[in-house]
Amino acid sequence: MAKAALGMSKQALVNVLTGSAALFGVTGLLAPRALEVTYAVPPSPYTTQLLRLFGSRMLAIAAWSFTARTKEETDRVLTVAAAVNLVDVLTALAAARATGMTTAGRAAATSGVFAALAFAVRSLED
Template identity: 65%
Template sequence: MASTALGMSRGTLVQALTGGAVVFGAAGVLAPRALGATYGVPPTPHTTQLLRLFGSRMLALAAWSSTARTREETDRMLAVSAGMNVVDTLTALGSAQAIGRATAMRAAATSAFFAAFSLVVRSLED
């Protein structure tokens, strides 16, 4: 089993994932319209609230990651992150006809990247 990816240790990569969750989470909670514009989501009161919910979910994941004290806790968080992002990828692809291909592909690509990244980090030795 490998002990690094992209030249970084497992711990450093977990911190990078945590940082990404904080950035996406803060954007969702504090600037949902800006986050939505990045993905081509039209600003409505409904989408704004849903992006805030997405943001709080990401902040909760970041809090879990930053407070994990054992490898088992970190592995569990990484598995949840991967699973959550796989579901997000599939739902984005499934909604392409309704929301537009470009928006769906941006969402699917982001989620697929984070799903794969979580699994790679989870596979690394300490």
């Protein structure tokens, strides 16, 4: 097994993914309009609420990752993060007809990248 990817150790990559999840989560909670614009989602009270819920989910994953102390805990959170993002890809694609390809494509691409990164990082040696 490889010990690094993208020139970084497993722990460094975990920190980058965790920080990204935290940033996305804070943005979803405090600035959902920024995500509405990024993902081309029409603003409404409903989308604002859903983006805040999504933000809190991302913060929960980040908090779990920040507090992981063992290799097993870290691998478990990486597996869950990858699985959640994979479900998000499928959900985005399934909703494409209703939401439009721009929105669905951006959401699927973002989640797909994070799912792939989480799986790749999990496969690295500590």
